[in-house]
Amino acid sequence: MENFGSIESFIRSAEAGSFAEAARRLSLTPAAVGKNVAGLEARLGVRLFLRSTRRLTLTEAGQRFLAEVSGSFAIIQNAVANLASAEGQPVGTLKVSMGLVFGRLYIVPLLAAFLARYPGISADWHFDNRQVDLIGQGFDAAIGGGFELPPGVVARKLAPAHRILVAAPRYLQRHGGLTHPDDLHAADGILIRSPQTGRVRNWPLTHRTQEQCPLRLNPRMTMSDSEAACAAAEQGLGIALVSMPFALPYFERHSLVRVLPDWYVDDGNISLYYAEHKLLPGKTRAFVDFVIEQFKAQGLYQRFSAV
Known part of the structure; x- marks a missing residue:
């Protein structure tokens, strides 16, 4: 009977397309992963991969074997993780992806309380503003907004993802009289460029009454990060369109x-993403429930809302 190590090496190599990347995800050496896969092929009597210097490609037999074992292997892994507990507590390494500034401001401060409640869990948190391949890269969960929902991944809404217009008080003293979006065409705009596409998105503004109006700001500068845009606006350089969570610390220090406080951009939701399992690992369930509990206790849903 095959051991878990050889089968997991095969599955992760198929997902990653290379022994090196699979080894990184498994905390092994590429040679060890390659040896595990070669041993599995020898015992099965079939070739699972076509190997080249650039990439691994599944053979027809490899594709069939992957389809048959990957789902069952995940169920077995989750069952083992849920049973491997200390006094009934979830255990294991919790791999989570989140945005750099958002994570530092709102998720990292929860870490001490989370680990105190679940001492058997080890945090492996990654800070990146780009969407990750949750399943392919072996993440237990991710937090963010505007992510495409791939097959096998579910989302739990944490708060609305609203963007708002902000400026330093001294800038508004010099450029007052802004009462409607039409008044913004001559203002100095600090615009956000997508780090994924490199383009400045054309946002429509929404009024509290749901009336919509185009946003026309004269581009003074562009940034790829809301925190940087807030810092530029704080210097009196113009009006920035930023995500509400990043603006809150600046509001608190005035x-x-x-x-235009009655206007905002609706950018969907800030959500918790995790793989859909019939038997969700205890560590993942604990994290999801804890974050939802803390967002409710701290009123972050209401604080992140621009309405």
């Missing part, structure tokens, strides 16, 4: 204020 260095930024909202411009």
